[in-house]
Amino acid sequence: MERAPQPPILALSKVSKSFGGLMAVNYASLSVNKGELRALIGPNGAGKTTLLNLITGIHTASSGTIRFKGEDITRLPPDRISRRGISRTLQVTSLFSGLTVYENVWAAVQSRKRFFNPFVRAEAWKDVAGKTEAMLELTGLSDKARTVCSELSYGDQRILEMGIALSTEPDLLLLDEPTAGLSTRESMGLVKRMRAMLGGRTILLVEHDMGVVMELSDRITVLHYGEVLAEGTPAEIMANAEVHKVYLGS
C-alpha cells in the first residue's frame, strides 16, 4: 500500500566524526521513518556505536547535521535530546545498579516531569507510580520489583535496560546490541519479549546477531569504515554481493 511521503523522524545528513585522525563516521546519511524498525549492521569498528553516540549527544558530530522530528539536534546535550524523545540502551549494561528494579524504572518514568518537587514524598506522584508498575508488567519484571538490580540475572538486566529506555516514552528508541553477551536461548527469549514490548515503535537497532536482525527489522543499513555501504530490505541486503564480501562472509 502506497502512503503519502512523510518526512523521516530521524535524518542524518553527511554526518562525520573523527577522533584524532581516525574517521569513525564518514559522511554518513541515513533516514529513519516513523514506525520503522531499522537495523544498523557492519563489522566491528564500522562506527555503529559512534553513530548512536552522535544521535544521542554523547559525542558531537565533527560535521553534518542530525535532524529529529524536523529539528536540528546536532549540538544538543544528551539530556535535552532525551527530552525531545530519543532514548537508548547501551552495549554495556548501564543501570542504577545499587537501586531496586522498581527504583530504576521509577527514575526513568519520573524524568519526563519538568519540576522535581523537594517537598512531597515521591510516592505521592501516583501517575509516576502507575506508569512504573505498567512498565514492570510489560517487561515481566513485576515479581522482581524489589530486587536490587545488580542481583538480577544478566538477561533480566538487559530487559530492565530496555524497560528504562522505554519508560521515557520515546518517539525513537536506539538499541545497541541488546543481545550482546546472551546465549542463543536467552537471545530468543529477549527477542520474544522485545516483540511484545516494542510493537509499533520506531527503532534503530544495532545488532550482530543476523538471526535477530532478519527476524525484527523492516530495513537494514550496512556501515563499513564509517560509511554507509548499502541500505535495503532484509532480502535486498542478503542478496547484496558487496555486503557479503565485507560483513556477512561468503
Place this chain on the structure above:
Amino acid sequence: MLADRGKGAVFVPAFGAVAAVLAALPFFVDLFYQTFLTEILVWVLFAISFDLIFGYTGLLSFGQALFFGLGGYAVAIPVLKLGLGTGTGLLLSVAVPALFAALVGYFSVKLSGIHFVIITIIFALIGSTLGESWAWLTGGADGLVFPAPPIDFGLFRLDLMDIRSTYYLVLAVVALSYLFLRRMVQSPLGKVFVAIRENEERARLIGYDVRFHKLLSFVIAGGLSGLAGGLYSVSLKYASATFLHWSVSGHAVVYTIVGGAGTLLGPVLGAGLIMSLEHYLVDFLQATDLVVGAVLVFMLLLAPRGIMGLAQGRRK
C-alpha cells in the same frame, strides 16, 4: 514500594520521642553538658548537610569547611559591625554560603571523581587563607567575639547569652533541618540526586540535567553547612578563620562514613558517637585523634556502610 511501607509509622513516633528527650535534657543535665549537646547538634547539622552532597548525590566535597566558616562570619560580622540581629545573621548564614556554593559549585561540578575532591579542597584553602589574612574583616586566627542579641519571636524573646536558650534554638533549627532534608531525599528531587550518584551517564541519557542537579545539591548542602557554622558561632559568640580550615570538612566526612553515608540518620549517630568518644577519652589519654582514626579504619575495613549498614544487616 519506593520505601518500605510503614517506615513513616516508625519514624514519626521515634523522631517525636528523641526530640522530647532532647527537649527535656536541659532540666536534668548541667550547663557544661548543655553546651556539649549544643555542640554535638551543630556538628550533626554539618554532617547531614554533607550527607546530602556525598551520600545522596555521590560528590565527595572536602570543601564544606568553607561554607561552615562563611556561615560563622555571616552571623558575626553583621551583628558586630552592622548592628544587625542574630535572627538576620542566621538567615545570612544560609544565604551567603549558598551564594558562594553556587559560585564554587559552578566550577567544581564540571569535574568528577578525584578532580572534584581536589578542587573543593583548593577552594576551601583559598577561603581559609583569605580568612586568616583579612584580619581587618575576620579577626584572623584570633577571630571575632560578639554579643549575640536576643531573637524576638513576638510571643517570647530568646536570650542567646543564656546557654539553655541557645541549646533550644540549636535543637529546633537542627530538628527542622533534619526533617527538611529527610523529606527532600524521599522526594522526586531526592530520586534525581540518587540516580546521579548511582549512574551519571544513565541519568543523563534518561533526560536529567546532571550538572544542574549536582549544582543544586551542592548549593543546598552549602547553605545548610553555613547554617551549622552560623549556629556554632552563635553558641560560642565567636567566629574565627579556624572554622574555615579544611580539616573542619574532615569532621563531616568522618561522622558520615562512620555512621553510614546516604542515610541521614547515620551521620547523626556518627557525630554523636565520635564526639562522645573524644569527650570521654580525653580524660584518659591525650591522643584522642588516634582513637578516632582507629574507629574510622575499623569501620572502613569491617563495616564500609557504617553503623547504619551494621544495623540494617547485609541488605540495603
